[in-house]
Amino acid sequence: MFPFPCVIIAGGKSSRMGQDKSLLPFHGHATLTHYQASRLLPLFSSLHVSTKTDKFNGEFSLILDTEQESFSPMVALSSVLEHFTDTYVFCLSVDAPFVEKKHIEALWKAAQATHANALIPRDPHTRHPLCGLYHSSLAPLANTLACQGDHKLGILLERANAVYVEFDETAPFTNLNHPHEYEAAL
Numbered sequence: 001m002f003p004f005p006c007v008i009i010a011g012g013k014s015s016r017m018g019q020d021k022s023l024l025p026f027h028g029h030a031t032l033t034h035y036q037a038s039r040l041l042p043l044f045s046s047l048h049v050s051t052k053t054d055k056f057n058g059e060f061s062l063i064l065d066t067e068q069e070s071f072s073p074m075v076a077l078s079s080v081l082e083h084f085t086d087t088y089v090f091c092l093s094v095d096a097p098f099v100e101k102k103h104i105e106a107l108w109k110a111a112q113a114t115h116a117n118a119l120i121p122r123d124p125h126t127r128h129p130l131c132g133l134y135h136s137s138l139a140p141l142a143n144t145l146a147c148q149g150d151h152k153l154g155i156l157l158e159r160a161n162a163v164y165v166e167f168d169e170t171a172p173f174t175n176l177n178h179p180h181e182y183e184a185a186l
């Protein structure tokens, strides 16, 4: 078991999907969120879901956004990191169902070797900040950026002591943003 919590980030607008993707059924589970929670729960010291409201009727331990007006992963991270003290937090986008234990193990290994405050996967094409191991000490920076309207996680990573962990494959980090990607994943 990893000695830190996992947070499934699930409070976005899903504008490209056209409906709330965190509530879409997935592989025999009531929702994609349930699918992610059931496979990740056994791996972590605790599991939480980051949203704007309790759309799961009390089923998960929620970390609600303090900022309700604007939507962005920075808004989510700001409340998530503030929730914890002196720990790494594995943050995964709800729409990334192909990330496996071995990928998280690689991030944790890099954290132990470098003591960086953000460990982010990078494949040959791009980096994946919504599958990252973040230290709770980044909360004030995330909060400042969210309040300033700086919503790109790249800005946080530039200012943090971030380390990129290299992976050969792109597929595990795929996000389901559009209906055709969801259909293909089913």
Ligand SMILES: Nc1nc2c(ncn2[C@@H]2O[C@H](COP(=O)(O)OP(=O)(O)OP(=O)(O)O)[C@@H](O)[C@H]2O)c(=O)[nH]1
Pocket: 009, 010, 011, 012, 013, 014, 015, 016, 017, 022, 050, 051, 052, 065, 070, 071, 072, 073, 075, 076, 092, 093, 094, 095, 130, 177
């Ligand atoms: N808690 C929380 N999560 C968010 C917020 N904005 C986005 N997310 C989540 O962050 C992840 C990536 O979000 P985006 O790709 O920016 O947005 P999205 O809602 O997934 O989809 P689009 O509206 O199509 O861009 C998704 O898992 C979202 O659910 C927010 O304001 N609060």
